Amino acid sequence: MRKPALIVIDVQNGIDEASHWGGNRNNPEAEENIGLLLKAWKKNDLPVIIVQHCSVSPASPFRPGYTGNELKDFVKPYAVGKIFQKSATSAFIGTDLHKTLQDIGIDELVITGFVTNNSVEATARMAGDLGYKNIVVSDATAAFDKIAIDGTHYSSQQVHTLSLSHLKDEYASIRTTDEVLASLIIPI
Template sequence: MSNPAALLLVDVQVGLDELDYYGGHRNNPDAEANMAKLLSYWRTREFPIIHVKHNSTNPDSPLAPGKPGNSIKSVVQPEAGEPVIEKNVNSAFIGTDLADRLQAMDINKLVIAGLTTEHCISSTVRMAANLGFKVVVVSDATAAFAKTNGNQLYDAQLVHDIELANLSGEFAEVKITEDLLR
């Protein structure tokens, strides 16, 4: 029997509620509730769970170490024994021991949820796939912010949908919470 997929909860941090800092609008207000459903499912079955936390190197960022926004949101607060990987770049694999931990646990499948779709989720999913992991991204358990290219503002939902479309097939399977837990 193969090992179950590990749940990777990426950057579910209080500072990401500071919408003005990140461009104003965010889609998917139910993302954290869906992350909590996933986490409860994994905990009940004693499947592997890994939390990832971003420590921004920008001292003005709400995610900078020492700021209240650096803490993980209470809705997905790690429990004793659940590892927390700390990173300071978008990918959870760069500058961390994540790949080594997964290999030591004989994990080759990941379910990834968290914040934000267009940054750390995308970077982590792409690298996981490139490292040979089978990946599922939970579309309603992640969210994006509105983005601009300097000339045009793109709605958060559009950013989210296009990023998931870019990941789908080549890097990951994209599912919603309900279908994944069924």
């Protein structure tokens, strides 16, 4: 029987400080979709992994001791076990996430959270390299506008789409929340 783990990356209050990240966030419904997935995982007694970014940058909204570092309220009830705290982009760097997943027999990950072209992409790439079968949930992740090195402005939707395109097929399957929920063994 499939036992995919839901990975919830950096769903913290500081993500709402949009100007820090580049502004104009896409997927305003990402938190709602993450909430739906969390409820389905709990109902189906599937493993949930909460990842919290603890930045070493004193200007980061994710720095420890700042309110932005706190998990969003809707995630807190699901953070009943260990929270994987990281200071790098990938949830596997500086944590025992890989060992924990191996210990509980997980080989499939459903990845959600922030920011698509940063921690979500880095985690999915490394998970793929470690041999996990990955699904990145396109509408349960989000990105922000980005200014390229040549000064070109890319919208958050363009950044998001390109990041998911980098992952598609080589590192992960890309699915919507509805598609992931429909694929669970026990319907919600």
